[in-house]
Amino acid sequence: MTSMVRKALQFGLFLLLAGVIWFSFSTPAPQQQIGQASRIFYYHIPMAWLTVVAYAVSLIFSIKFLRTKRELDDYRALWAAEIGTMFCVLATISGSLFAKVTWGVYWNWSEPRMLSIFLLLLIYGAYLALRAAIPNPERRGILGAVYSIFAFPTVPFFIFVMPRIMPSLHPTNSVVNQNLKFTMGLEVRLIFFVSLFCFTVIFFWIYFLGVKLHRLKLEHAES
Amino acid sequence: MSSKSSGWVNKATAVLVKDIRTELRTRYSLNALFMFAFTTLVVVSFSLRQAALKVDILAALYWIIIFFASMSALAGVFIKEEDTKTAQTLKLYAKPSVIYTGKLVYNIILLLLLCLLVTPLFVILMDVSVPDPLPFVVVILLGAIGLAGATTLIGAIVAKANVRGALFAVLSFPILLPLLVAAIGGTNAVLSGDGWIGAENDIKLLIAYAVIMIAISVVLFDFVWNG
Numbered sequence: 001m002t003s004m005v006r007k008a009l010q011f012g013l014f015l016l017l018a019g020v021i022w023f024s025f026s027t028p029a030p031q032q033q034i035g036q037a038s039r040i041f042y043y044h045i046p047m048a049w050l051t052v053v054a055y056a057v058s059l060i061f062s063i064k065f066l067r068t069k070r071e072l073d074d075y076r077a078l079w080a081a082e083i084g085t086m087f088c089v090l091a092t093i094s095g096s097l098f099a100k101v102t103w104g105v106y107w108n109w110s111e112p113r114m115l116s117i118f119l120l121l122l123i124y125g126a127y128l129a130l131r132a133a134i135p136n137p138e139r140r141g142i143l144g145a146v147y148s149i150f151a152f153p154t155v156p157f158f159i160f161v162m163p164r165i166m167p168s169l170h171p172t173n174s175v176v177n178q179n180l181k182f183t184m185g186l187e188v189r190l191i192f193f194v195s196l197f198c199f200t201v202i203f204f205w206i207y208f209l210g211v212k213l214h215r216l217k218l219e220h221a222e223s
Numbered sequence: 224m225s226s227k228s229s230g231w232v233n234k235a236t237a238v239l240v241k242d243i244r245t246e247l248r249t250r251y252s253l254n255a256l257f258m259f260a261f262t263t264l265v266v267v268s269f270s271l272r273q274a275a276l277k278v279d280i281l282a283a284l285y286w287i288i289i290f291f292a293s294m295s296a297l298a299g300v301f302i303k304e305e306d307t308k309t310a311q312t313l314k315l316y317a318k319p320s321v322i323y324t325g326k327l328v329y330n331i332i333l334l335l336l337l338c339l340l341v342t343p344l345f346v347i348l349m350d351v352s353v354p355d356p357l358p359f360v361v362v363i364l365l366g367a368i369g370l371a372g373a374t375t376l377i378g379a380i381v382a383k384a385n386v387r388g389a390l391f392a393v394l395s396f397p398i399l400l401p402l403l404v405a406a407i408g409g410t411n412a413v414l415s416g417d418g419w420i421g422a423e424n425d426i427k428l429l430i431a432y433a434v435i436m437i438a439i440s441v442v443l444f445d446f447v448w449n450g
Contacts, residue, residue, distance in 0.1 A: 066446055115400075119400055122396060123397045125393070126393050126394045126396075129394075130380070130390065130393075130394060133384040133386050133390055139450050142446050142450035143447060146380060146446050147394060150376060150377075150440070150443055151397055153439065154397060154398055158401070
């Protein structure tokens with residue numbers, strides 16, 4: 001990719017995100033009963049989504065690292081987990097603020113989605129703590145990879161099993177109804193999906209920049 | 224084929240017997256585990272005195288005691304091998320899956336002994352009435368197997384790290400969350416008098432959890448043990 005094309009794409013992303021920010025505040029609130037606070041929907045859901053995407057990327061490269069034992073694969077898993085931690089913290093905070101406005105409490109343990117984002121926060125934290133405790137780089141990579149694979153089955157448990165056991169406080173039906181069909185207006189959908197797209201692109205941009213930087217560092221160390 | 228599989232079982236049993244024998248000689252983790260569980264139980268019972276507790280709180284307290292007591296001991300079975308530098312010899316002796324099975328059974332036995340100690344004391348000290356003993360025992364049994372099944376691999380990971388004590392609980396908690404939810408739910412249902420029907424979903428969950436965690440552990444243990 002030439003630098004001109006890259007510049008143009010970056011500028012396009014800037015315009016799209018600026019549009020999202022503008023229209024997310026200038027249009028009517030997406031959920032009438034909740035009101036103004038429901039605008040957080042345009043930002044909170046992309047953050048929660050990227051928390052899961054980052055974990056998936058980290059998981060894929062953890063599995064790959066166990067096969068190849070290449071240091072770059074280990075770094076990919078680590079870097080995705082680090083960005084994922086950032087999005088996880090942001091999603092937890094924004095979700096918690098939204099919970100205060102709509103349900104009157106910052107935190108509710110019987111809400112399955114709060115539990116699942118908290119679970120991911122714990123897994124990310126434990127993964128980074130484990131890595132920090134192992135001095136040998138190869139062993140650090142292997143044990144970190146094993147841990148993130150081992151922790152993975154608990155995530156679908158909280159996303160698919162728990163909501164059936166516990167009644168959810170989440171405004172699920174207002175955004176996505178039982179059959180996963182959108183019941184919101186075209187305008188809201190458009191802003192939401194553009195926001196989701198922009199956030200995802202930003203995630204992969206940060207991700208590939210970090211990987212590129214690390215690869216250059218490795219090459220520099222070799223020569 | 225049959226001689227091969229019987230050799231596998233024999234070796235796993237030998238690992239188990241070796242661990243039981245060394246444990247009985249020193250009683251290092253056994254004493255610590257039982258005293259820790261006993262102390263926690265007494266602290267809980269003492270601080271609550273005769274407060275009339277609801278069943279859901281009792282179920283939660285029971286599993287909190289079991290969780291923290293198991294955190295103090297279940298990693299020991301691998302830490303011991305690393306500390307005494309016997310892990311290398313053990314690697315020569317058998318395949319990783321054999322060693323994992325021996326250690327897993329050892330941890331399950333340890334945890335069942337713990338439950339055997341804590342449960343009657345808990346029932347007496349907290350004045351719990353158990354309407355239906357059989358499902359109560361089944362929930363505890365499955366909970367203990369799931370707990371040991373998930374934490375044995377974590378124990379092997381932690382044994383290779385530097386700060387072990389705190390790390391074991393930190394790594395185990397997210398993985399044990401589904402187990403704790405199901406075990407507390409099941410215990411709560413049984414103690415409320417709902418019997419098998421009330422605890423049915425939780426029992427299914429506990430079985431599924433134990434099977435999944437042990438199956439993944441067997442695959443991943445190879446990497447931890449040789450890493």
